[in-house]
Amino acid sequence: MVRGFRRGAGSVQGSWLVSGVVTGACLVVAMAVSGGRSRAYTAYSLAVHKTAAIPAFARKYGLACSACHTAWPELNAFGQRFRDNGYQLMNDRDSPIWQNPSYIPVTFRITPNWHRESATKQPVDATPGNPATTGPGTVTVSGFDLSGMDLWTAGTLYKNISFVLLPSSDNTGSFHFEAAFVRFDNLWNSHWVNFKFGKFELDNLVSEKRFLFLSGNGGAYQAYHFGPVTDTLGFTNFGLGDNQIGAELSGHSENSYTRYGIAVLSNTDGAVGLPASQSYDTYLTFSHAIDAGALGVERVGAYAYIGRRPTYFQTSGGAPIPGTGLGNKSFYQIGVAGDFFFGDFELLPLFLHANDNAYLATSTPGNVALPAGARDAKWNAAFLEAHYYVSPQLVFTGRYETVRMSQQADPALPSDLGNIDAYSGGVRLYPIMFSRAGLSWHTEVSAVRTRGSTFAPTDGVWTSSVFTGLDFDF
Amino acid sequence: MRRQYVWIVAAVGLVGSALGARGAPPAMAGAISGKVTYTGTPPKMKPIDMAKEPSCAKQHATPVTTENVVTGPGNALGYVVVYISAGDPGSSAPSEAVRYDQKGCQYIPHVAVMQVSQPLEIYNDDQTSHNIHPLAKVNPEWNKSQPIGAPPIHTTWEKPEFIPVKCNVHPWMHGWFLVLTTSHYAVTGEDGGFSLKGLPPGKYTLTAWQEQFGTQTQDVTISGTETKTVDFVFKARAY
Amino acid sequence: MRPKTSVGAWVSAVVVLVATAGARPCVGQESRIGNLIGHAPAGKKVYRRYCILCHGPDGDGTGENAMWIDPKPRDFTLAVFKCRSTPSGTLPTDEDLFEAMSRGFVTTNMPAWLPLSHQNRADAVAYIKTFSPKWSTLKPGTPIAIPPEPAATIESILRGRGLFQKMECWKCHGPAGHGDGQSAKTLTDNKENPIPPYNFSTGSRFKCGVTNRDLYRIFMTGLDGTPMPSFADDLKPGEAWDLVHFLRTLQPLETPEAAIWKAWLASHAKDLKPIGPAGSGQ
Numbered sequence: 002m003v004r005g006f007r008r009g010a011g012s013v014q015g016s017w018l019v020s021g022v023v024t025g026a027c028l029v030v031a032m033a034v035s036g037g038r039s040r041a042y043t044a045y046s047l048a049v050h051k052t053a054a055i056p057a058f059a060r061k062y063g064l065a066c067s068a069c070h071t072a073w074p075e076l077n078a079f080g081q082r083f084r085d086n087g088y089q090l091m092n093d094r095d096s097p098i099w100q101n102p103s104y105i106p107v108t109f110r111i112t113p114n115w116h117r118e119s120a121t122k123q124p125v126d127a128t129p130g131n132p133a134t135t136g137p138g139t140v141t142v143s144g145f146d147l148s149g150m151d152l153w154t155a156g157t158l159y160k161n162i163s164f165v166l167l168p169s170s171d172n173t174g175s176f177h178f179e180a181a182f183v184r185f186d187n188l189w190n191s192h193w194v195n196f197k198f199g200k201f202e203l204d205n206l207v208s209e210k211r212f213l214f215l216s217g218n219g220g221a222y223q224a225y226h227f228g229p230v231t232d233t234l235g236f237t238n239f240g241l242g243d244n245q246i247g248a249e250l251s252g253h254s255e256n257s258y259t260r261y262g263i264a265v266l267s268n269t270d271g272a273v274g275l276p277a278s279q280s281y282d283t284y285l286t287f288s289h290a291i292d293a294g295a296l297g298v299e300r301v302g303a304y305a306y307i308g309r310r311p312t313y314f315q316t317s318g319g320a321p322i323p324g325t326g327l328g329n330k331s332f333y334q335i336g337v338a339g340d341f342f343f344g345d346f347e348l349l350p351l352f353l354h355a356n357d358n359a360y361l362a363t364s365t366p367g368n369v370a371l372p373a374g375a376r377d378a379k380w381n382a383a384f385l386e387a388h389y390y391v392s393p394q395l396v397f398t399g400r401y402e403t404v405r406m407s408q409q410a411d412p413a414l415p416s417d418l419g420n421i422d423a424y425s426g427g428v429r430l431y432p433i434m435f436s437r438a439g440l441s442w443h444t445e446v447s448a449v450r451t452r453g454s455t456f457a458p459t460d461g462v463w464t465s466s467v468f469t470g471l472d473f474d475f
Numbered sequence: 476m477r478r479q480y481v482w483i484v485a486a487v488g489l490v491g492s493a494l495g496a497r498g499a500p501p502a503m504a505g506a507i508s509g510k511v512t513y514t515g516t517p518p519k520m521k522p523i524d525m526a527k528e529p530s531c532a533k534q535h536a537t538p539v540t541t542e543n544v545v546t547g548p549g550n551a552l553g554y555v556v557v558y559i560s561a562g563d564p565g566s567s568a569p570s571e572a573v574r575y576d577q578k579g580c581q582y583i584p585h586v587a588v589m590q591v592s593q594p595l596e597i598y599n600d601d602q603t604s605h606n607i608h609p610l611a612k613v614n615p616e617w618n619k620s621q622p623i624g625a626p627p628i629h630t631t632w633e634k635p636e637f638i639p640v641k642c643n644v645h646p647w648m649h650g651w652f653l654v655l656t657t658s659h660y661a662v663t664g665e666d667g668g669f670s671l672k673g674l675p676p677g678k679y680t681l682t683a684w685q686e687q688f689g690t691q692t693q694d695v696t697i698s699g700t701e702t703k704t705v706d707f708v709f710k711a712r713a714y
Numbered sequence: 715m716r717p718k719t720s721v722g723a724w725v726s727a728v729v730v731l732v733a734t735a736g737a738r739p740c741v742g743q744e745s746r747i748g749n750l751i752g753h754a755p756a757g758k759k760v761y762r763r764y765c766i767l768c769h770g771p772d773g774d775g776t777g778e779n780a781m782w783i784d785p786k787p788r789d790f791t792l793a794v795f796k797c798r799s800t801p802s803g804t805l806p807t808d809e810d811l812f813e814a815m816s817r818g819f820v821t822t823n824m825p826a827w828l829p830l831s832h833q834n835r836a837d838a839v840a841y842i843k844t845f846s847p848k849w850s851t852l853k854p855g856t857p858i859a860i861p862p863e864p865a866a867t868i869e870s871i872l873r874g875r876g877l878f879q880k881m882e883c884w885k886c887h888g889p890a891g892h893g894d895g896q897s898a899k900t901l902t903d904n905k906e907n908p909i910p911p912y913n914f915s916t917g918s919r920f921k922c923g924v925t926n927r928d929l930y931r932i933f934m935t936g937l938d939g940t941p942m943p944s945f946a947d948d949l950k951p952g953e954a955w956d957l958v959h960f961l962r963t964l965q966p967l968e969t970p971e972a973a974i975w976k977a978w979l980a981s982h983a984k985d986l987k988p989i990g991p992a993g994s995g996q
Contacts, residue, residue: 062825063783064823065766067763068764078831079827092818092821092823092824092825092826093821094821255828256828292831292832293831294832294833295831297831297834393762436778527896527897606943608943615848616904617801618803618944619946619947620936623880643901643943644882644885644897646900646901
């Protein structure tokens, strides 16, 4: 797939633009071919808002949204530094004591929308009401809807002590805590030493929480959530895009061009309440940016997530005792990512290689023999996302993603079972851009083809979304 | 106070006539003279408390008052600058310097008038330091310190502008630099009188400026060697 | 053929000459920072993204957020700037503007725009210069000559202390540099907004830098637009460095000057005459 982008003709900028257009064209074709069906409508309603544009900061400092965001919620280099400094401008006026008492660092964000979800190769009764006629069919649903809501608070408790508290709800108003942490910034007066404790987003170079996609099939990175189909019980319960709970040591150079992070995390994929077993995950990231003159700032990074998951528990009277996991087996996800600017054109590539231990990949408890022939599950994922900023108030987006199993846990399965190709594209228009509130008219289409249906492992299941909504925060 | 006005008017008159001598020969030139008065109630000038600067306070037997509206007998208005604002071909800057003193923590004169590029000399005669901060917008704005015993500051202004001047150390000190293109100007004294001499025949616009009451203009035509009388009446506001 | 070619060569040479002569950069449309050249049209895009809500679409400091901010954003139409390497009343150099933008201003809402690429910042400088006609009619001042800093010694500090007294810095900055001088409360800037003098006892960064050299430049060029005047006519360079050394002792920072001062004070404190009005022990 990457080959498809090496058009080569003309300037680098020209070829990326062409591939951006091709991406957009591909997804239109994909929509036509698939008939635009989706099964992911349930997944969408759980796709609670990606957070992180906070007019409260704009209100506090009098800056435009565009000062920190390429197009909110995605951060630009200046916003990255502001965030790295613990939401401080470092001008001795950051602490709450310098603010008007009526200033409260709170932002609400929600997106009322209309969307259409469609999925092919679903088990549908040819004659409604007759279970004997079940066969592959396409299911399409559409209508007006609400997204989840974020009630985001973030800022400083004191000079160099910052915080985030993010209660987030799905579209029924059922809340959970998406993030909650305290961060001690610039310890020993050094921007290389910052300590964060609580529940937070992993320091991914390409952030899923602050990206520009909202639809059911486009509103998440496949690479950040994929698991092999053989892990039917979800033993490897993990996604790079999920907020995790733990502690992080991080640091950055003065202009945040060089950054690192080391995190120790619970093995619950961010879940609270101590169902964890006695092992911890580790996440390491490093990135470096260079000043490319008129082109902008070019950033490249590498990451590694090493985790362990229990495969069975101690029991009491036969019932598992939560938190007492045994039979820990490991998995890892490593890769590289980049954020490249060519003037108003931005490219975000990512590559990921993942490996799940055979026990995890086959959902086999550690005190039981592996199925014959079981192997580690390995896969590679990649995506290439492009943005074109016509102005700070208008951005076009497009993305192509792929996941390719390189080794199935069960050798009897087709090698491409579970493989994914995903196409997304959209536009965000911000009719107003002031410091007090934000509004974006967001329109997006996305389509995902997954290899393997309930009917045949060779089937390609298309799920697609069409979405248009008013994404606002204040 | 009175004595200083007389000194100013005399000095300006001298300079004015010297300038006029550069133009048409006096015998062939006309003049404009008149009086500036006000109607209504002008604001009361407040006494200035110089307790924070004892070296200045002791120079004044009775506290001096603010100078934004200076009045005299017969409703006369002082410190009104009357000048030719149109019809005058302009003249090159004289080489005599205009002198501006900081004395007793006051600017003397309160309003200094000079021509574009004319030298300006600023003296600190006090036993305290001052800073000179002309709040120019068209000309460059600068701010210089003048400690006790420092030599005079020499400067010129390259563009016409009415520049408020202040001292940041002594917040009651307010003055003006009026930078004009014309050599025909006068500053009224407490008697409100002014006299512009050495005007060749022509059509002129005469402008009177008072820092608080604004400007007024009148058109005057000089045909020969006559002296035209032009009076200005400002409407005084209490604030 | 030959003659035509040579005529053609002459013509094109002349055209090139004329074109490059005519292509002289329009002052105010370009900025030069080191080897970098900034262009105003590109700077306009940078300005719209980052600057406009405080500094305003016309660059006059009346952006929509300006009313909520103190100190007020800079009014570029006046071309009066605090942080310069050039004498009071003259335009700053392009580098001065570039550095001010990159450094930000402590205790204000002006951030350090360091994460922007150098080109972006250079372009922004070029665009800022289009807001005032002074950039086309006046040349930037000549940066003041700053001689190398002599060693900090107790004699230098004591001379500096004498200058602090003589130049009457204490009338605004206070005898101990706490920003509580007798005139401090009445200070206003060139827009009649109240403005406090620097309080050395906070130890915070200066408006225009952090080093001794920056401090030298502050009082030898003055902060235009503020009550802080230039002392260039009143202090010789050696005296200026003495004053710098003394001013460092007023800050709660661990500087060589503060260490020397503390050590000397331990045995000589009673020898000091207090700073302040004449007759207060002077």
